[in-house]
Amino acid sequence: MMILRRIKDNLFLFTIILAYGLISIINPSMGLASVKNSGYYIKEMLMIMPVIFVLTALLDLWVPKEKIMQFLGRDAKAKGLLLAFVIGSVSAGPIYAAFPMCTMLHKKGASIRNIVVILSSWAVIKIPMLLNEAKFLGLRFMIVRWLLTVAAIIIFSWLADKIIKDEDLPQGEAQKLGVSINKEACIGCRICVEIYPELFEMKAKKAFVKDYDDREIDSERLKKTMMDCPVKAIEHTE
């Protein structure tokens, strides 16, 4: 049971391991080439991910929520868009390097639109890459593509903002300190709200953690709530 569940939770990982096993039996040289290809990306990731994690944590602790809201929130308008473009396009690394930073910014009040802008420009409007692009594809190509892509991002981030609501994003992540809820797991049973209404509330049929003060947590009651949650979706990291 336990093993089955672990496989189900990490289905992708097991598929990849299986694929590597198969390819190494059928064609060992191809297996080796794949590992070699991966090694290149791992090196690149190790160069950029640690610094992003540390930067994200520092920004999270030092920049107050009001500032993020003011500069990247819903009311920041054009100023927010511009800042989002700048953040995305000066950063190094692939788009998934931007994930932890964007979830942190969103939690602190950045709008969906600005998050989409950061992610998209992080992916494809790289100022560090402009010279590279001009070299491989020509100056005219680079300028036209750059202008078109910026315009496209402005339009589709607006569309995304219309479709996606703030509550659609998972509220708590494992990396976040304190109490959080795994929104993918939550089935909206309301048990936590009934046991500990001071800490939990319901929004759009899912449980959410209210704003709280660390010192006011009743750890006994929290423990009971966590035990009683039928899908064990409540996490508490100290």
Next chain:
Amino acid sequence: MDIFTLVMWIGTLVFLAISFAKNKAKTAKALKMALNMGKGMALSIFTIIFAIGLILTLMPPAEIAIFVGKQPAFLATVASALLGTITLVPAFIAFPLVGTLVDAGVGIVPSVAFLTTLTMVGIVTFPLEKKEFGTKFTAIRNGLSFIFAIIIALIMGVFI
């Protein structure tokens, strides 16, 4: 290490030093948070990287170029946009790759479609993105990026 990565490192280290001078406990908490973030993402990222390595071996970009180059223009655009969605590739690899496609005779429109979906849309990275942002956000962001990748490519075709 390219200059921008270097600048990020230096900037972050300076930030860390200032943070440490101002508040040691807070800095320790930040480092612990960073470590937790790393732990939370490490497994997914390694899985994705090994998936990318495997895909690049099974479908070498040079063969993709030959395949796409043979198709009629519209089909080539859709095909290259679709091929680009398989995985997310960092921009500094994507540009030289698309450069080789253009040199090999693949048209501008399919090449741009490929470049945009290659860097913005990822099926392999979908589970990781879903874990961080939820299913709806991930589906919409990737879907819109795909549609606009084709629009950008078509307009590029008019201009260049």
